[in-house]
Amino acid sequence: xxxxxxxxxxxxxxxxxxxxxxxxxxxxxxxxxxxxxxxxxxxxxxxxxxxxxxxxxxxxxxxxxxxxxxxxxxxxxxxxxxxxxxxxxxxxxxxxxxxxxxxxxxxxxxxxxxxxxxxxxxxxxxxxxxxxxxxxxxxxxxxxxxxxxxxxxxxxxxxxxxxxxxxxxxxxxxxxxxxxxxxxxxxxxxxxxxxxxxxxxxxxxxxxxxxxxxxxxxxxxxxxxxxxxxxxxxxxxxxxxxxxxxxxxxxxxxxxxxxxxxxxxxxxxxxxxxxxxxxxxxxxxxxxxxxxxxxxxxxxxxxxxxxxxxxxxxxxxxxxxxxxxxxxxxxxxxxxxxxxxxxxxxxxxxxxxxxxxxxxxxxxxxxxxxxxxxxxxxxxxxxxxxxxxxxxxxxxxxxxxxxxxxxxxxxxxxxxx
Amino acid sequence: xxxxxxxxxxxxxxxxxxxxxxxxxxxxxxxxxxxxxxxxxxxxxxxxxxxxxxxxxxxxxxxxxxxxxxxxxxxxxxxxxxxxxxxxxxxxxxxxxxxxxxxxxxxxxxxxxxxxxxxxxxxxxxxxxxxxxxxxxxxxxxxxxxxxxxxxxxxxxxxxxxxxxxxxxxxxxxxxxxxxxxxxxxxxxxxxxxxxxxxxxxxxxxxxxxxxxxxxxxxxxxxxxxxxxxxxxxxxxxxxxxxxxxxxxxxxxxxxxxxxxxxxxxxxxxxxxxxxxxxxxxxxxxxxxxxxxxxxxxxxxxxxxxxxxxxxxxxxxxxxxxxxxxxxxxxxxxxxxxxxxxxxxxxxxxxxxxxxxxxxxxxxxxxxxxxxxxxxxxxxxxxxxxxxxxxxxxxxxxxxxxxxxxxxxxxxxxxxx
Numbered sequence: 001x002x003x004x005x006x007x008x009x010x011x012x013x014x015x016x017x018x019x020x021x022x023x024x025x026x027x028x029x030x031x032x033x034x035x036x037x038x039x040x041x042x043x044x045x046x047x048x049x050x051x052x053x054x055x056x057x058x059x060x061x062x063x064x065x066x067x068x069x070x071x072x073x074x075x076x077x078x079x080x081x082x083x084x085x086x087x088x089x090x091x092x093x094x095x096x097x098x099x100x101x102x103x104x105x106x107x108x109x110x111x112x113x114x115x116x117x118x119x120x121x122x123x124x125x126x127x128x129x130x131x132x133x134x135x136x137x138x139x140x141x142x143x144x145x146x147x148x149x150x151x152x153x154x155x156x157x158x159x160x161x162x163x164x165x166x167x168x169x170x171x172x173x174x175x176x177x178x179x180x181x182x183x184x185x186x187x188x189x190x191x192x193x194x195x196x197x198x199x200x201x202x203x204x205x206x207x208x209x210x211x212x213x214x215x216x217x218x219x220x221x222x223x224x225x226x227x228x229x230x231x232x233x234x235x236x237x238x239x240x241x242x243x244x245x246x247x248x249x250x251x252x253x254x255x256x257x258x259x260x261x262x263x264x265x266x267x268x269x270x271x272x273x274x275x276x277x278x279x280x281x282x283x284x285x286x287x288x289x290x291x292x293x294x295x296x297x298x299x300x301x302x303x304x305x306x307x308x309x310x311x312x313x314x315x316x317x318x319x320x321x322x323x324x325x326x327x328x329x330x331x332x333x334x335x336x337x338x339x340x341x342x343x344x345x346x347x348x349x350x351x352x353x354x355x356x357x358x359x360x361x362x363x364x365x366x367x368x369x370x371x372x373x374x375x376x377x378x379x380x381x382x383x384x385x386x387x388x389x390x391x392x393x394x395x396x397x398x399x400x401x402x403x404x405x406x407x408x409x410x411x412x413x414x415x416x417x
Numbered sequence: 418x419x420x421x422x423x424x425x426x427x428x429x430x431x432x433x434x435x436x437x438x439x440x441x442x443x444x445x446x447x448x449x450x451x452x453x454x455x456x457x458x459x460x461x462x463x464x465x466x467x468x469x470x471x472x473x474x475x476x477x478x479x480x481x482x483x484x485x486x487x488x489x490x491x492x493x494x495x496x497x498x499x500x501x502x503x504x505x506x507x508x509x510x511x512x513x514x515x516x517x518x519x520x521x522x523x524x525x526x527x528x529x530x531x532x533x534x535x536x537x538x539x540x541x542x543x544x545x546x547x548x549x550x551x552x553x554x555x556x557x558x559x560x561x562x563x564x565x566x567x568x569x570x571x572x573x574x575x576x577x578x579x580x581x582x583x584x585x586x587x588x589x590x591x592x593x594x595x596x597x598x599x600x601x602x603x604x605x606x607x608x609x610x611x612x613x614x615x616x617x618x619x620x621x622x623x624x625x626x627x628x629x630x631x632x633x634x635x636x637x638x639x640x641x642x643x644x645x646x647x648x649x650x651x652x653x654x655x656x657x658x659x660x661x662x663x664x665x666x667x668x669x670x671x672x673x674x675x676x677x678x679x680x681x682x683x684x685x686x687x688x689x690x691x692x693x694x695x696x697x698x699x700x701x702x703x704x705x706x707x708x709x710x711x712x713x714x715x716x717x718x719x720x721x722x723x724x725x726x727x728x729x730x731x732x733x734x735x736x737x738x739x740x741x742x743x744x745x746x747x748x749x750x751x752x753x754x755x756x757x758x759x760x761x762x763x764x765x766x767x768x769x770x771x772x773x774x775x776x777x778x779x780x781x782x783x784x785x786x787x788x789x790x791x792x793x794x795x796x797x798x799x800x801x802x803x804x805x806x807x808x809x810x811x812x813x814x815x816x817x818x819x820x821x822x823x824x825x826x827x828x829x830x831x832x833x834x
Contacts, residue, residue: 011468045488051428052492053499060498063491063506067484071462074480075469081477082470089480093510094555138511 001031002130002152002166005039007226008072011079017226018079020167025085025125032116032126032159034152035076037068042145058103062132062142066092069129069148077127087125090116092132092140097151099133099141106133106141108150108213111158120159128155149210157217164214164221165240166206171225172241173198173205175410176262180401183411187260189242191249194260197353197387211243220244246355258356258363259408264397265349268298268316270379271325275310275339285336286313289328295321299349299382299391313338314380316391319345347379348397351389352404364388370407376400418448419547419569419583422456424643425489428496434643435496437584442502442542449533449543449576451569452493454485459562475520479549479559483509486546486565494544504542507533509549509557514568516550516558523550523558525567525630528575537576545572566627574634581631581638582657583623588642589658590615590622592827593679597818600828604677606659608666611677614770614804628660637661663772675773675780676825681814682766685715685733687796688742692727692756702753703730706745712738716766716799716808730755731797733808736762764796765814768806769821781805787824793817 001024003017017035025031037045045065049056073089080087095116099106120126130148133141143150149166156164171186173195178184190198192215199208205223214221224240276282283302290297295317303312317325322345329341357363367388371378376399380391392400405411418441420434434452442448454462462482466473490506497504512533516523537543547565550558560567566583573581588603590612595601607615609632616625622640631638641657693699700719707714712734720729734742739762746758774780784805788795793816797808809817822828 011465014469048428048488048492049495052431052495055499056495057498060491060494060506063494063508064488067487070484070487071465071481074477075465077477078466078469078473078481081474082472089477091480091557140508 002034002148002164003036003226004148004168005036005041006169007167008035008037008076009039011075014072014075014079017167018076018083018085020226021076021080021125022083022085030120032120032128032155032161033076034128034130034148034155035069035072036130036148037072041068041071058105059139062103062106062140066129066132066140066142069131073127073129077125080125080127085125086123087127088119089127089129090119091129093134093138095128095155097128097133097154099135099143101135101137101139101141103135103139103141105144106135108133108143108154111154113158117159143209146207147209149207150213153210153214153217153219153221156219156221157213161219164219166210166221166223167226168205168223169225169227170205170223171227171239172223173243174261175257176401176405177264180264180398181405181411183405185410185412187241189244189249190260191246191355192243193246193386194353194355195243197351197384198261198263206243214243215245218245249355257354257408257410258360259352259354259410260356261353262401262404262408262410263351263353264401265351266347266394266397267319268347268349268391269319269322269343269345270314270316270347270391271322271329271344272312272314272342273329273336273338273340274312274342276313277337278309278311282336283313285332286329287315289332290317290325293324293328295325295328299380299389301380310339316347316349316380346394347391348394348400349389349391350397350400350404351387352408353387355386357386357388366407367404370403371400374399374403376403419451419565419581420453420643421565421585422453422458423586424584425452425454425493426456428492431489431492431496434584435493435500435502437643438493438497438542439500439502447537449537449545449572449578450493451545451547451565451572452486452489453547453565454489458485458488475522476556479520479523479557483546483549483557483559486548490544490546494542497542497544502542503540504544505536506544506546507536508546510551510555512545512572514545514550514571516552516560518552518554518556518558520552520556520558522561523552525550525560525571528571530575534576560626563624564626566624567630570627570631570634570636570638573636573638574630578636581636583627583638583640584643585622585640586642586644587622587640588644588656589640590660591678593818593822594681597681597815598822598828600822602827602829604658606661606666607677608663608772609660610663610803611770611772612660614768614801615678615680623660631660632662635662637665666772674771674825674827675777676769676771676827677773678770679818679821679825679827680768680770681818682768683764683811683814684736685764685766685808686736686739686760686762687731687733687764687808688739688746688761689729689731689759690746690753690755690757691729691759693730694754695726695728699753700730702749703746704732706749707734707742710741710745712742712745716797716806718797727756733764733766733797763811764808765811765817766806766808767814767817767821768804769825770804772803774803774805783824784821787820788817791816791820793820 049061077087077089098110130151174184176184195211221243222240298316300315378390466478494504494506515527547568591601612628638660639657715733717732795807
């Protein structure tokens with residue numbers, strides 16, 4: 001079971017978490033709990049580090065910021081004990097959760113679970129701070145922001161857990177953002193790959209790394225809400241969304257929709273370079289320097305070459321990198337040989353995601369037709385095996401999501417009770 | 418070097434501490450620094466524990482409260498690095514600082530220093546969180562409130578340090594409280610035993626345990642102020658008070674005063690039981706139950722037996738235990754057989770302390786004469802080898818301290834520059 005910072009923010013909320021954990025343990029399950037720091041605490045600690053040393057040593061940064069989860073793991077153990085449960089905390093170095101030595105963005109390499117397993121078999125609930133590990137040199141490491149989801153999946157894998165329940169402030173994965181489409185439906189299950197695509201296009205329910213790890217280690221992950229009512233049924237009535245393998249979905253869910261979900265991402269900006277010479281190497285001149293600067297270019301379209309061997313090149317970068325990208329390209333204007341740089345940060349990327357796409361034709365044409373019928377102009381298109389994304393005007397985001405949600409038959413149907 | 422919570426409270430103050438540390442290291446000294454949590458932080462964490470579980474498991478309490486020093490040790494290392502010093506933090510389990518398993522009040526058993534020494538010899542300043550250790554079972558322990566002084570002395574002993582400099586919010590040990598006596602003088606040195614007696618009578622510059630440990634391990638401890646001016650001379654010009662052995666004092670300080678200091682303690686209350694039967698076992702009936710209840714009885718006077726085999730018994734207990742003591746004694750009134758219980762919490766204990774007392778007669782008579790000359794009534798007396806304490810009316814505390822300070826020749830003499 002994993003609980004995030006909002007769930008751990010203060011004594012009262014920790015008590016709610018402890019109640020959920022106790023209910024699970026009361027069913028006879030062996031339970032390990034991974035916790036985040038109290039909401040806001042990591043930011044406070046990061047700020048101290050920045051004030052102390054703007055170019056901070058990540059090894060010492062880790063010593064400071066890992067303390068937030070240390071506090072909540074001790075407090076949850078204490079709260080469980082107050083309810084009569086046997087419980088103890090296991091810090092990263094105590095488990096141990098072995099990571100590499102890439103401080104502040106470490107990767108878990110191995111979890112030696114025998115002591116932990118023995119304690120759990122003796123009836124103790126294990127409380128483990130997320131986000132932290134120990135390096136080969138025996139120093140404290142952290143996994144990077146949001147790393148607690150990854151800790152939870154890694155611990156579940158090491159324990160060969162039946163399930164990894166990730167409690168969040170949403171109650172599952174939806175067909176789309178319910179704040180945009182009132183008829184959005186909660187999914188009973190979603191595949192790892194779909195979850196990865198949804199995460200990469202702005203549906204940040206889980207950290208991407210944790211989903212990749214779950215896929216690799218075949219950990220069954222359930223996303224569910226920590227804000228359930230006291231006395232609600234325990235988690236194995238599966239009120240959330242299960243993230244599982246393709247096979248499991250295909251085996252159990254014959255009625256599954258072709259498209260699983262629709263996501264909108266407003267964090268991209270569009271850049272067009274006009275009249276770029278249409279010759280070998282021109283494109284490398286544009287994207288090579290951006291790659292060197294770790295600017296993540298997403299969609300790329302090269303328009304049909306016009307007269308005189310010139311072409312327009314359009315692509316997207318994260319909005320936060322737009323200024324830096326513009327500066328770099330203007331500095332290389334002569335070398336690249338473009339005529340004008342046009343940028344637009346009022347764009348949105350709309351994606352339809354679903355493993356069903358692999359075996360069905362016509363998914364893309366449904367999308368283009370639905371958008372065209374409502375007069376929504378598509379600026380760029382990119383596809384993967386289980387995803388189609390289009391770039392549109394930002395003002396049309398909500399309209400596009402609603403139109404596609406209906407077009408793919410995802411709208412919830414009100415049923416008479 | 419050890420810095421307390423006031424010195425570590427926030428980025429700016431940590432920068433001041435780092436400046437002091439850097440100046441010391443710049444002299445070519447190998448330096449280890451022991452730090453407390455930011456002022457107020459330990460209270461905040463203790464509060465969380467109490468809220469989570471009023472009868473908290475001390476092992477989990479330790480996990481939570483030890484995080485305060487973890488944060489400041491990382492931040493001091495970062496701040497030193499920002500100034501161009503090589504520095505790293507060493508958590509209790511990393512050194513390791515091995516303690517027993519008496520969680521929340523653990524005692525340090527052994528410090529394995531080779532890795533620490535190697536790092537310091539390689540030019541790294543070691544920053545060590547005070548107050549924490551690791552139990553034989555590999556769990557986090559803390560040493561009890563104020564334990565960082567003890568950590569500092571223990572680390573100094575393990576490193577065979579030339580000196581343990583404890584930076585506080587006073588600039589040394591004085592002949593008496595300078596707020597009471599303007600002519601109080603800062604002592605150049607004081608012996609371990611004197612320091613212990615001064616600590617036990619209310620002069621709380623250092624935690625008593627740390628002084629005992631320093632005496633046992635022969636660590637030279639210097640008390641000095643962390644609020645020195647930027648650019649002030651580094652610590653080995655010895656601006657504070659050195660705490661050293663008897664031999665060292667006798668060898669180096671021929672001009673030493675007979676009496677080292679005068680302390681006042683207003684935390685005691687006086688109880689008199691009248692007309693207690695003067696027979697064997699009567700006193701045991703009084704003090705046995707108090708000892709069982711961990712009530713610390715200090716001064717005891719049994720007045721000269723009166724007619725009919727009865728006697729008055731007077732003693733002191735901490736003010737905080739007065740009510741509890743009264744209740745216990747009234748419950749046993751028949752058994753003990755006293756007539757009346759008279760309590761007085763408006764008393765003060767005045768103590769004169771000095772190793773010179775051992776070899777000089779007349780110290781006590783000077784005290785009694787000086788007090789009598791000013792009409793100050795003495796209610797009770799207790800003595801140790803290097804201390805004489807008297808109990809007086811609380812209203813006369815300041816007067817008594819001033820009178821004795823003068824009587825023993827401790828007043829500072831203004832000298833022309």
